[in-house]
Amino acid sequence: MSCLLQSIPPNNTFPHLKTPISPLAYDSLTAINKRPKRTFHILAANTSTTSQSKAKRSQEEDDYHSTLKALNSKGRFPRKSLGQHYMLNGSINDELVAAANVREGDVVLEIGPGTGSLTNVLVNAGATVLAIEKDSYMASLVRERFTGLDRVKVLEEDFTRSHIRSHMSSILSSKSPQDGNSSSAKVVANIPFNISTEVVKQLLPMGDIFSEVILLLQDELALRLVDSNLKSSEHRPINTFVNFYSDPEYILKVARTNFFPQPNVDAAVVAFKLKQPVNYPRVSSIKSFFSMVNSAFNGKRKMLRKSLQHICPSPDTEAALCTIGLLPTSRPEELTLEDFVKLHDLIVKT
């Protein structure tokens, strides 16, 4: 590695890319050059489950060299607008796959396969992978990498506009029962940070299709999404949303030094265990429930009796809060998911 890196000239040209490299990528290259060889210093224990997939993996290590080589083969620089921060540490890919407990025959959706490093670990674990990649160059790179392997299907699409439900249904229905776990699928992905919230909002209500959603998210967002601490000023409707549809778990923190180019923030692996629709909290209408929750959080530090005035007169909201065992002056961040469900039941007539 060092001989390749020492060859980075100060004028921001990188011989393997043959063209000037962007300042963002150049900073990352020099940062990688300075850092010690072992990269994931915040990676937690629990590596035992990963040894199997490590052993299975071919010579094909997805490290710094191979990532640059792959990008070079397409003449690509990492693009900030596409959140292209490639994973350089195979152990973290192993951890993502282990968190989803991927087994032979599982169907896995991967968003943004990039160079295919995580895809490779999924394939080695025996999964059938549907990879959705927006960047046409990266989509063709992954297609070429897994040519001839019919367990990998690559779609060149923007995930936020993709018809996931119909793509997944056709893959799941084409699997015969002897192919293995054909009834439910999983999501395992190192996603671009700029579409994280959209990905969470789109996938979590799909408990009828996916059993687990394992995502590498920006650490700050990861902490916020799994936070069940009441009275936190950070508590938002998204927390109610996450808990309504899933049981979230913060798995491990991943230092920014594990990516190329290096982002300005650390990341974390979060596992969302999706609830089956029959296990969602019982509300008369999910739409009106979330509309009430969103209204409740409208206007910072507002009491519910005021923020929900357009749904229900203040005295009735106060009475409902008392029935639940809360103060009439309660604010939204003081309510649990169950409290919101009871409040909706009492004040919203659908």
Ligand SMILES: C[S@@+](CC[C@H](N)C(=O)[O-])C[C@H]1O[C@@H](n2cnc3c(N)ncnc32)[C@H](O)[C@@H]1O
């Ligand atoms: C953080 S990189 C991760 C790449 C790879 N999974 C890895 O671990 O190295 C995010 C990937 O998502 C792709 N991407 C960005 N926006 C996307 C979108 N809206 N839909 C699908 N893929 C997208 C990028 O092109 C890039 O390949």
